[in-house]
Amino acid sequence: xxxxxxxxxxxxxxxxxxxxxxxxxxxxxxxxxxxxxxxxxxxxxxxxxxxxxxxxxxxxxxxxxxxxxxxxxxxxxxxxxxxxxxxxxxxxxxxxxxxxxxxxxxxxxxxxxxxxxxxxxxxxxxxxxxxxxxxxxxxxxxxxxxxxxxxxxxxxxxxxxxxxxxxxxxxxxxxxxxxxxxxxxxxxxxxxxxxxxxxxxxxxxxxxxxxxxxxxxxxxxxxxxxxxxxxxxxxxxxxxxxxxxxxxxxxxxxxxxxxxxxxxxxxxxxxxxxxxxxxxxxxxxxx
Ligand code: PLP
Numbered sequence: 047x048x049x050x051x052x053x054x055x056x057x058x059x060x061x062x063x064x065x066x067x068x069x070x071x072x073x074x075x076x077x078x079x080x081x082x083x084x085x086x087x088x089x090x091x092x093x094x095x096x097x098x099x100x101x102x103x104x105x106x107x108x109x110x111x112x113x114x115x116x117x118x119x120x121x122x123x124x125x126x127x128x129x130x131x132x133x134x135x136x137x138x139x140x141x142x143x144x145x146x147x148x149x150x151x152x153x154x155x156x157x158x159x160x161x162x163x164x165x166x167x168x169x170x171x172x173x174x175x176x177x178x179x180x181x182x183x184x185x186x187x188x189x190x191x192x193x194x195x196x197x198x199x200x201x202x203x204x205x206x207x208x209x210x211x212x213x214x215x216x217x218x219x220x221x222x223x224x225x226x227x228x229x230x231x232x233x234x235x236x237x238x239x240x241x242x243x244x245x246x247x248x249x250x251x252x253x254x255x256x257x258x259x260x261x262x263x264x265x266x267x268x269x270x271x272x273x274x275x276x277x278x279x280x281x282x283x284x285x286x287x288x289x290x291x292x293x294x295x296x297x298x299x300x301x302x303x304x305x306x307x308x309x310x311x312x313x314x315x316x317x318x319x320x321x322x323x324x325x326x327x328x329x330x331x332x333x
Pocket of ligand 1: 079202228229230231232233251252253254255256257290291292293
């Protein structure tokens with residue numbers, strides 16, 4: 047396996063960065079998770095655009111143009127002979143001195159890892175997920191804006207641990223007002239009376255690229271999609287609940303906080319969206 051690391055491709059064993067990298071010392075950096083299907087990199091430009099927006103927001107100057115960055119991602123997948131891959135792109139502030147001052151870091155570190163990954167076992171896409179809501183709250187845009195895909199994922203990791211302790215594999219975070227924000231690494235949708243609902247980003251969610259793709263697909267299929275705040279009550283009484291994300295793709299949720307959603311089986315709208323999503327990812331993308 048070859049990893050892109052600061053201008054060269056190195057094998058996994060040699061892919062190492064300094065303990066003085068501010069990404070490690072302070073979580074000072076940003077990242078993207080991208081996916082390749084059947085040799086095509088899905089929505090690469092959108093991921094790169096989000097990366098550069100995250101960078102701009104934290105005043106981090108990426109030492110490549112967006113076009114060069116796209117090329118580097120394509121090259122990493124190619125060198126690893128992968129057709130289906132999960133790609134992790136990380137840009138950290140780089141190596142500097144102890145102390146928060148990013149001016150001691152002259153050059154950002156750029157890392158691209160491409161490998162095979164499946165977040166949930168295949169059968170869970172047929173049976174659906176059991177999830178919970180957790181005490182950890184999503185930070186709202188007045189703090190570190192959740193739109194920035196930063197290396198500060200401790201909240202999200204706590205969510206995963208809280209989920210694991212409850213014997214489930216994913217969970218929903220609420221924001222400080224009690225509105226449902228998102229999962230630890232995915233966005234959430236409800237279906238109620240044939241209408242789709244997903245929290246607006248200002249509630250405290252990442253503007254997911256899969257979320258956007260699902261909004262587009264649903265609208266093309268004739269569904270109304272509303273970006274509206276909702277609470278746990280709305281989740282419990284929904285007809286269908288599902289999660290979206292680059293790693294999770296589109297996955298049905300059949301139980302939340304021990305309560306069955308409707309009849310406890312993956313819903314028909316979710317199934318239709320998943321099928322359409324799978325067809326698109328096979329065809330679309332940068333080769
Ligand atoms: N929410 C969070 C916190 C995430 O980390 C991710 C993963 O990237 C998502 C949502 C889903 O976003 P996307 O569909 O762009 O992968």
